[in-house]
Amino acid sequence: MNLQEELKINLQKEFNWVPPKQLYIDIIRIKKPYGHSTILAEFIALQLKKRISLRKIMRQAIKFSKEANTKGLKIQIAGRIQGKEKAQIKWIQTGRVPLQTIRAKMDYCAYSVRTIYGILGIKIWIFIGDK
Numbered sequence: 001m002n003l004q005e006e007l008k009i010n011l012q013k014e015f016n017w018v019p020p021k022q023l024y025i026d027i028i029r030i031k032k033p034y035g036h037s038t039i040l041a042e043f044i045a046l047q048l049k050k051r052i053s054l055r056k057i058m059r060q061a062i063k064f065s066k067e068a069n070t071k072g073l074k075i076q077i078a079g080r081i082q083g084k085e086k087a088q089i090k091w092i093q094t095g096r097v098p099l100q101t102i103r104a105k106m107d108y109c110a111y112s113v114r115t116i117y118g119i120l121g122i123k124i125w126i127f128i129g130d131k
Contacts, residue, residue: 035068
């Protein structure tokens with residue numbers, strides 16, 4: 001049984017799918033995954049759980065997003081970063097991130113991750129280009 005059939009069976013069980021109706025699933029591979037904010041946030045969350053240095057994680061995320069040909073990136077991480085007593089907000093920005101421009105095509109994600117120190121919030125803005 002392949003991945004597509006397993007997914008189909010699980011969805012049918014989850015939504016109480018009636019047998020006469022058919023369910024079609026298309027799996028599409030993302031060509032540049034680090035150009036999407038949710039995938040980049042999951043990458044950062046996984047690295048934070050492994051207790052890797054915050055600056056190193058941010059530099060890697062910037063490198064991956066540049067490879068995906070994004071025009072700008074802003075990452076903000078808030079909470080008890082690396083176990084500090086007081087909560088902090090750390091952010092880094094590269095390129096253009098026009099948050100006030102309506103015609104700018106942006107990809108945004110807010111993601112929370114549970115670490116041994118507590119919950120951290122990750123926000124990512126990716127500037128894709130003008131419409």
